[in-house]
Amino acid sequence: MFDFLVQRAAISVVTLSVISMIVFTGVRMIPGDPARVMAGTEADAAGLEEIREKYGLKDPIPFQYLRWVGLALRGDLGESIRTRESVVKVVATKLPITIELAFLSLLIAVGIAIPAGVLAAVRRNTVWDILTSGASLCGVSVPNFWLGIMLILFFSVRLGWLPASGFVPLWENPLDNLRRMLMPSFVLGTALAAVLMRQTRNSMIEVMSADYIRTAYSKGLAGRVVVFRHAIRNSLIPVVTILGLQMGALMSGAVVTEQIFVVPGFGRLIVESVFTRDYPLVQGVVLITASAYVLINLLVDVSYSLLDPRIRVKGSAGDA
Amino acid sequence: MQTIPKGLWLIVGVGAVVALTLTDAAIAQKKTLVVALNQDPDLLDPTLARTYVGRIIFSQMCEKLYEIDESLRISPQLAANMPAISDGGRTVTIKLRSGVKFNDGTPMDAESVRFSLDRHRTLKGSNRASELAPVEAVEVVDPLTVRLRLKAPFSPLVAQLTDRAGMPLSPTAVNKLGDKFGTAPVCVGPWQFAERVAQDRIVVEKSAHYFDPAQAKFDKIIFRIIPDDNVRLANLRSGDIDLMHQVSPTDATAIKREARFELSNVTGLGYQGITINLRNKTGKQNPPGDLGTPLANDPRVREAFELSIDREALNQVAWDGLFTPGCTPIPPISVYFDKSLKCPVRDVARAKKLLADAGHGAGYSFEMVIVNNPRERRVGEVIQQMAREVGFNVTLRASEFASALNDNDAGKHQAFLIGWSGRVDPDGNIHQNQTCKGSLNATHACDERIDALLNRAREVTEVDQRRALYREATDLFNARRNIIYIYHQNYIVAFPKNLKGYKAVPDGLIRVKGTAWN
Numbered sequence: 001m002f003d004f005l006v007q008r009a010a011i012s013v014v015t016l017s018v019i020s021m022i023v024f025t026g027v028r029m030i031p032g033d034p035a036r037v038m039a040g041t042e043a044d045a046a047g048l049e050e051i052r053e054k055y056g057l058k059d060p061i062p063f064q065y066l067r068w069v070g071l072a073l074r075g076d077l078g079e080s081i082r083t084r085e086s087v088v089k090v091v092a093t094k095l096p097i098t099i100e101l102a103f104l105s106l107l108i109a110v111g112i113a114i115p116a117g118v119l120a121a122v123r124r125n126t127v128w129d130i131l132t133s134g135a136s137l138c139g140v141s142v143p144n145f146w147l148g149i150m151l152i153l154f155f156s157v158r159l160g161w162l163p164a165s166g167f168v169p170l171w172e173n174p175l176d177n178l179r180r181m182l183m184p185s186f187v188l189g190t191a192l193a194a195v196l197m198r199q200t201r202n203s204m205i206e207v208m209s210a211d212y213i214r215t216a217y218s219k220g221l222a223g224r225v226v227v228f229r230h231a232i233r234n235s236l237i238p239v240v241t242i243l244g245l246q247m248g249a250l251m252s253g254a255v256v257t258e259q260i261f262v263v264p265g266f267g268r269l270i271v272e273s274v275f276t277r278d279y280p281l282v283q284g285v286v287l288i289t290a291s292a293y294v295l296i297n298l299l300v301d302v303s304y305s306l307l308d309p310r311i312r313v314k315g316s317a318g319d320a
Numbered sequence: 321m322q323t324i325p326k327g328l329w330l331i332v333g334v335g336a337v338v339a340l341t342l343t344d345a346a347i348a349q350k351k352t353l354v355v356a357l358n359q360d361p362d363l364l365d366p367t368l369a370r371t372y373v374g375r376i377i378f379s380q381m382c383e384k385l386y387e388i389d390e391s392l393r394i395s396p397q398l399a400a401n402m403p404a405i406s407d408g409g410r411t412v413t414i415k416l417r418s419g420v421k422f423n424d425g426t427p428m429d430a431e432s433v434r435f436s437l438d439r440h441r442t443l444k445g446s447n448r449a450s451e452l453a454p455v456e457a458v459e460v461v462d463p464l465t466v467r468l469r470l471k472a473p474f475s476p477l478v479a480q481l482t483d484r485a486g487m488p489l490s491p492t493a494v495n496k497l498g499d500k501f502g503t504a505p506v507c508v509g510p511w512q513f514a515e516r517v518a519q520d521r522i523v524v525e526k527s528a529h530y531f532d533p534a535q536a537k538f539d540k541i542i543f544r545i546i547p548d549d550n551v552r553l554a555n556l557r558s559g560d561i562d563l564m565h566q567v568s569p570t571d572a573t574a575i576k577r578e579a580r581f582e583l584s585n586v587t588g589l590g591y592q593g594i595t596i597n598l599r600n601k602t603g604k605q606n607p608p609g610d611l612g613t614p615l616a617n618d619p620r621v622r623e624a625f626e627l628s629i630d631r632e633a634l635n636q637v638a639w640d641g642l643f644t645p646g647c648t649p650i651p652p653i654s655v656y657f658d659k660s661l662k663c664p665v666r667d668v669a670r671a672k673k674l675l676a677d678a679g680h681g682a683g684y685s686f687e688m689v690i691v692n693n694p695r696e697r698r699v700g701e702v703i704q705q706m707a708r709e710v711g712f713n714v715t716l717r718a719s720e721f722a723s724a725l726n727d728n729d730a731g732k733h734q735a736f737l738i739g740w741s742g743r744v745d746p747d748g749n750i751h752q753n754q755t756c757k758g759s760l761n762a763t764h765a766c767d768e769r770i771d772a773l774l775n776r777a778r779e780v781t782e783v784d785q786r787r788a789l790y791r792e793a794t795d796l797f798n799a800r801r802n803i804i805y806i807y808h809q810n811y812i813v814a815f816p817k818n819l820k821g822y823k824a825v826p827d828g829l830i831r832v833k834g835t836a837w838n
Contacts, residue, residue: 033722033723033725033726034722036722036725036726045604045605045759046450046759047447047450050444050445051445054444054445080518082360082362082363083362083363083502083503083516083518084363084499084500084502084503085503085518090518093517093518149550149551149554152551152554152555152558153554156554156555156557156558156560157554157557157558160558160559163558163560164551164554164555164558164560165544165546165551165555165560166520166521166544166560167520259547259548259551260548260551261551262520262544262545262546262551262555264517264518264519264520264521268519269518269519272360272519277722
């Protein structure tokens with residue numbers, strides 16, 4: 001087990017090193033002179049030169065990279081060029097907002113997808129199945145930005161029920177927080193719900209044709225009991241797997257949704273920092289995101305090996 | 321097990337929906353004004369700041385020695401009166417308003433103004449240094465008088481003091497925060513900095529130290545950052561914001577139809593034009609060279625191109641007629657604008673003849689670079705179509721903004737559709753772009769007569785005399801056509817009709833001071 005952990009940790013370190021190099025050079029390959037973006041249209045040559053000097057942009061890229069990695073290893077990801085705030089602090093402020101958005105979206109997605117998927121499977125080839133499948137298709141096809149604008153126009157402009165945008169921290173005013181997060185979570189949640197619903201339906205159909213379900217029916221159990229007590233739980237296993245895989249999509253969907261609803265989360269931070277060529281911020285944000293993914297994968301690998309020792313053994317055998 | 325009655329669930333559900341959907345109006349703080357900006361400002365330090373939107377924040381919390389009004393007239397703000405100019409224009413003496421305090425309670429006196437001006441002039445990375453470059457020294461004459469010693473007479477100086485270069489900063493706060501002053505700036509203003517959440521909002525609160533508190537009718541102003549035009553507009557309509565900055569002309573037409581909003585439209589200080597590379601072959605910093613293209617070498621080709629453009633039609637098609645057509649770098653609102661100057665009107669026949677005389681009767685092709693955004697593309701396409709009727713085949717190349725600027729400096733462009741945000745004094749719109757050694761002259765256009773006129777305009781202070789000098793210079797560089805000026809961008813702001821007292825100043829900045837709900 002120890003060897004397995006060391007092996008996986010080493011792979012993670014190599015992955016992170018490669019990612020950090022890609023991020024660092026990638027940011028520098030974005031067209032346009034960062035000094036120019038920072039200085040604006042109307043800066044003169046002396047001003048541009050001063051910016052390049054100040055932020056070490058004139059040094060060779062490998063040298064800039066090593067300097068950055070050295071500081072990053074000590075937990076210092078630098079300061080935002082635009083606002084002079086610490087990158088770690090900025091990320092720490094924004095990340096919980098996007099996590100809350102992702103969590104609420106997940107709740108909405110599960111709340112819609114599982115009952116609808118079960119209904120479509122149980123009432124297969126009926127009008128319910130057609131309706132839920134149609135809704136699912138719409139959910140996948142409708143772009144987030146369009147749905148977002150439509151919701152704002154209807155619920156905020158026309159009806160005046162919900163605020164069109166903005167964010168209030170949960171601990172400051174929970175009710176206002178929910179009011180403001182409702183539409184963005186819905187937009188993000190419906191796209192995910194569509195995918196989950198299809199998966200739930202297919203999985204449920206498969207489970208419903210299993211022998212033990214037939215046995216349950218033959219014992220004289222009511223349909224409701226068979227579905228709720230025996231079928232749903234088993235059909236959810238692949239759904240949960242898909243749910244985990246969709247978390248990445250949820251984060252990237254948050255980029256667009258946060259722009260529309262002006263939610264000051266991680267997605268907006270990424271977009272703004274790229275547009276303003278705020279190098280330290282882009283690098284910090286991408287590195288933290290990548291690290292999170294690597295860490296989650298590491299934990300998943302470890303948990304698999306704990307749950308099923310064959311994975312560990314197979315891995316070792318393969319290596320030999 | 322006891323079950324909860326269905327009716328109770330219904331009541332709880334309806335209650336939750338009602339609570340969640342309480343309209344903002346119901347909980348609105350009428351003593352708060354919410355302003356939507358299209359960009360997040362950079363550092364809120366007047367010495368280091370660069371962005372236009374940052375100036376909107378400063379307008380509420382950092383007053384200046386001098387201010388401009390709707391007609392671009394300069395008047396004292398933190399100064400007590402207009403400056404006394406002596407020693408042939410080399411000494412500028414400024415009397416300060418008495419009893420003024422910074423928003424942290426520190427008194428604003430001559431020493432603090434000297435401290436601030438010196439910081440603007442000398443701090444590493446200062447973006448005010450070039451604006452105050454003519455200033456050699458700042459001296460304290462008495463507790464309420466400062467004297468600026470200039471290297472040479474420079475009449476645009478007072479105009480520079482109407483912007484960030486003229487903002488005194490609290491020495492107490494500067495000494496405490498150093499180069500992090502922008503994280504909690506303290507100046508003199510009706511409102512003071514309260515909070516900033518990057519990419520979300522900046523909040524300013526009413527100052528307890530401002531000398532004219534009656535002007536601040538709102539306890540708080542919240543600036544929300546909403547980059548998308550459609551989303552900003554939806555927020556205005558839903559009442560989530562009160563004041564929308566930078567309304568696009570197409571949206572303005574729609575807003576105008578809604579009786580509940582007021583639109584303010586003012587011609588800005590800047591211009592939009594087509595910069596034509598004349599002799600920049602290997603880079604702005606290198607000696608000029610022959611580009612070998614008819615567009616660069618033959619004035620008749622450039623004249624034909626200008627005559628193909630219908631400025632009025634362009635304004636109607638691209639901007640719904642809401643911008644201001646023009647052919648000079650000086651906006652029509654400026655006192656230095658010569659009203660007798662008439663812009664060339666479109667003349668297809670003459671343009672065709674000029675092109676034929678230049679040996680291109682069968683047509684002439686060149687590339688024009690545009691910044692890659694829908695607005696610039698629209699203008700580029702209209703110009704492309706107009707020029708086609710004359711015989712020009714203009715290829716549009718959309719380029720990312722910063723890359724386009726770099727390529728322009730490097731001499732890689734033939735023609736470039738680009739604007740300038742504008743300055744209060746015409747010198748700021750012309751000198752750097754049109755003089756032989758101007759720091760922003762990327763076309764390498766050079767005419768010593770133009771240099772002499774523009775340098776002379778820096779020395780004289782009399783308005784009529786300066787206007788005449790600028791007119792003479794304009795005639796010369798308009799005939800040269802290294803920049804074909806096309807229009808002035810307007811600043812359009814929308815707000816509910818019950819917001820009274822809003823004044824549109826040509827710099828386009830929102831000034832909340834003096835406005836109030838009716």
